[in-house]
Amino acid sequence: MGEVPSWPDGSNYFNYFTEVEEHFQRARGTGLFLMSPLDWALVESWKNANVPLEAVLRGVDLAFTKWRARKNRTQAVNSIAYCAQAVATEAAAMANVGARSAGARDAEPPFTLDEMRGYVRTNAKAYRNAGQANIAEALEAIADNAETHFGDIEALEQRLTGLEDKVLARLRSELTEDELFEARQELDRQLRPYRAKMTAPQLMMLEKQYLDRTLLEHSKLPRLSLFYMR
Numbered sequence: 001m002g003e004v005p006s007w008p009d010g011s012n013y014f015n016y017f018t019e020v021e022e023h024f025q026r027a028r029g030t031g032l033f034l035m036s037p038l039d040w041a042l043v044e045s046w047k048n049a050n051v052p053l054e055a056v057l058r059g060v061d062l063a064f065t066k067w068r069a070r071k072n073r074t075q076a077v078n079s080i081a082y083c084a085q086a087v088a089t090e091a092a093a094m095a096n097v098g099a100r101s102a103g104a105r106d107a108e109p110p111f112t113l114d115e116m117r118g119y120v121r122t123n124a125k126a127y128r129n130a131g132q133a134n135i136a137e138a139l140e141a142i143a144d145n146a147e148t149h150f151g152d153i154e155a156l157e158q159r160l161t162g163l164e165d166k167v168l169a170r171l172r173s174e175l176t177e178d179e180l181f182e183a184r185q186e187l188d189r190q191l192r193p194y195r196a197k198m199t200a201p202q203l204m205m206l207e208k209q210y211l212d213r214t215l216l217e218h219s220k221l222p223r224l225s226l227f228y229m230r
Helices: 013-026 037-050 053-069 078-097 113-129 133-144 146-150 155-176 179-197 199-217
Strands: none
Touching: 013 053, 013 078, 037 078, 037 113, 037 179, 053 078, 053 179, 078 155, 078 179, 113 133, 113 146, 113 155, 133 146, 133 155, 155 199, 179 199
């Protein structure tokens, strides 16, 4: 009951963000590192594209190996976006050898039933306070039947992300042209040093994830996915 997929290296599916953040910090080797909005959006784009965690971690290591081999290192690596090209290379290599099985084995979720229920209830309260009554009611119903939903975490995750997609569609429809332009300008400013390391499809996906995060943050609404139970 409550089992969720794990990655081939044994790490837990819902630890994706934490694993990437901590691995990048260790590879960087310069103490505390906090992911920027661009970093979060990029990692989320990898997660949504089903890029195996192992490919991301290998890509980080590969990027830093190449960086340290350079004779002239004038700037520190301050963004996970620096590793984008290396991650794409590792993901392609793993896909070619079938490194990730189609059906990953099960593992226990990295949270308890009570933690999951509390997370959903907290989000329901935030959405109700923000005037999103229909989303709040849906979340409250999930929390009221937490035991049932905990029996199928994958289905619960799909339900939560579906609710989030509904919220985002509503927020996008309320966005003015000027607000959208400003958000894209800010993304372009942050992404400019790393744009050459990404393909057009990667850039399109990253832009979507970044704008989604920006919309929710500006509306002071929390993410609903279980990946954000930290």
